[in-house]
Amino acid sequence: MEQRQAGGSGLWVSCTALGTMTWGNDTDEEAASELLTTFVDAGGTLIDTADIYNGGEGERILGRLLNGVVRRSDVIIATKAGHATDGHRPFDASRRHLLSSLESSLRRLQTDHIDLWQLHVHDPATPVEETLAAMDAAVSSGKVRYIGVGDMTAWQFATYATWQQAAHGSGRNPVLTAGAEYSLLNRSAERDLLPALRARRAGLIAWSPLGRGVLSAKYRNGVPPGSRASRGHMASYVEPYLNDSSRRIVESVCTAADGLGVSPLAVALGWARDTPGVASIAVGPRTAAQLEEILAAEEIRLPREIREALDDASAPTRR
Structure with missing residues (x-):
């Protein structure tokens, strides 16, 4: 699997990341073990998790697998x-909460360090300098190697990144990555976040590159049994993309897939993965079969003409 530089740092990550948001809920430990071993055997390195995924169960499962699988x-x-x-x-991005959360994550993950520690959200009640001082302290302690942020607006990311770069050589650590939903069905990151990332030499970790599963074309003729949209706790997550606008984009993806002789999934993943500025795309397969299909798409590179046609078909409406 291709390895890419995360921002302007010495950290390199696989161009596809394995997400763990469903671990401990839709994905049990046995299935997670199979996913992890398949991913690593294919050359994948980046594992995306969070302290709140299923009450920390995602981290707990990952920690047990890191000590046996x-x-x-x-x-x-x-x-x-x-x-x-x-x-x-x-x-809560206070020093107290962040450093306490870090210790809890380390215990659940059964490790002595986090490779990429990300501020999941912007906390308007805590001064930016306090938040970033806590993250710098975590790096200085050796418990964190690099820092990034999760879902933020462009101005929020720019605030954090610029603060860290404002005093070069002061011991502040650059913000290397930002996370955002990004796919042919949601290109809002292009408006200002991706330009902000380029300006600060940071990379995008794009989650839901399959448009919450819709770009796989599985919903082309309705909601299939066993899909996320058929599950009560996940239906509201998928439904925003089950509309006429999304259907037109899915049909364009299917047309491109037919012409190239590949799956719609491969087309959608290839489009997001190879967008300039994307460091990695985070996928969350529930089964080994789903992961195998994702890994099979690693070698697909979209011709320029196909990519431009998809760009046109999915162009956001400007207001």
């Missing part, structure tokens, strides 16, 4: 912190 040195662990857990407010 794959070697810790074979993977790049990227986890996140910043969501409040006390019920008093939604976000």
